[in-house]
Amino acid sequence: xxxxxxxxxxxxxxxxxxxxxxxxxxxxxxxxxxxxxxxxxxxxxxxxxxxxxxxxxxxxxxxxxxxxxxxxxxxxxxxxxxxxxxxxxxxxxxxxxxxxxxxxxxxxxxxxxxxxxxxxxxxxxxxxxxxxxxxxxxxxxxxxxxxxxxxxxxxxxxxxxxxxxxxxxxxxxxxxxxxxxxxxxxxxxxxxxxxxxxxxxxxxxxxxxxxxxxxxxxxxxxxxxxxxxxxxxxxxxxxxxxxxxxxxx
Ligand SMILES: NC(=O)c1ccc[n+]([C@@H]2O[C@H](COP(=O)([O-])OP(=O)(O)OC[C@H]3O[C@@H](n4cnc5c(N)ncnc54)[C@H](O)[C@@H]3O)[C@@H](O)[C@H]2O)c1
Numbered sequence: 541x542x543x544x545x546x547x548x549x550x551x552x553x554x555x556x557x558x559x560x561x562x563x564x565x566x567x568x569x570x571x572x573x574x575x576x577x578x579x580x581x582x583x584x585x586x587x588x589x590x591x592x593x594x595x596x597x598x599x600x601x602x603x604x605x606x607x608x609x610x611x612x613x614x615x616x617x618x619x620x621x622x623x624x625x626x627x628x629x630x631x632x633x634x635x636x637x638x639x640x641x642x643x644x645x646x647x648x649x650x651x652x653x654x655x656x657x658x659x660x661x662x663x664x665x666x667x668x669x670x671x672x673x674x675x676x677x678x679x680x681x682x683x684x685x686x687x688x689x690x691x692x693x694x695x696x697x698x699x700x701x702x703x704x705x706x707x708x709x710x711x712x713x714x715x716x717x718x719x720x721x722x723x724x725x726x727x728x729x730x731x732x733x734x735x736x737x738x739x740x741x742x743x744x745x746x747x748x749x750x751x752x753x754x755x756x757x758x759x760x761x762x763x764x765x766x767x768x769x770x771x772x773x774x775x776x777x778x779x780x781x782x783x784x785x786x787x788x789x
Contacts, residue, residue, distance in 0.1 A: 555599070575591065720782070
């Protein structure tokens, strides 16, 4: 069920303007691959090159997913990989988590990933390709104030297992990474921009990981690139923690 080693890798990466997404794009291009970089943020345009096509759109719109698949096949001749990485974060207690916010995060984090798997299925079956979803340690364990974000990531993990089993007969592998804290701007809306409180919170988060630090975007990107690669040819349905031992502890 493995992708032919000589096949040109062509991968859609959602959330490509962000910290992890842009690191995944860099890793895949450095390995000789082509990428369709997709994001809601037009800043993703800065990644455009001979190796990188850009799609600007909302990940949860069917038309965005279809546009990304058509761009991969039209410009690079195939689709061999899909990285469902776009997401929104939230931190609030149950009592302050509104219904509209619930729908918005479920829409981006879960519906967006589902619609991309759906749109990519035929092209990935053609190439015997692979999907990697970005989950989270917040989808594996309990913690306060992350009921909504954690529920979306738990759903992403289950999407991974269900799609892995359904699509295995078509030669498509589906896995997820479940990162702990990563050094990106993902939590910035929930922290003061600078100062002692921010520094203390981030230091505490880093030290809460048994290895004593957070992951870099490049470390998470390397795990994603491995799961996409033919070297992971018999790995499917796996949720791989990239969390410095957080969920093991
Ligand atoms: N940073 C962390 O600590 C951490 C921890 C665990 C998991 N993750 C996961 O890693 C992934 C990448 O996060 P990051 O840290 O790079 O964050 P980031 O904020 O740097 O990147 C997220 C990207 O998703 C895009 N995005 C958001 N909503 C979108 C939408 N509706 N349509 C299209 N694009 C949209 C944003 O514009 C942004 O570029 C996410 O799935 C996140 O849940 C992050």
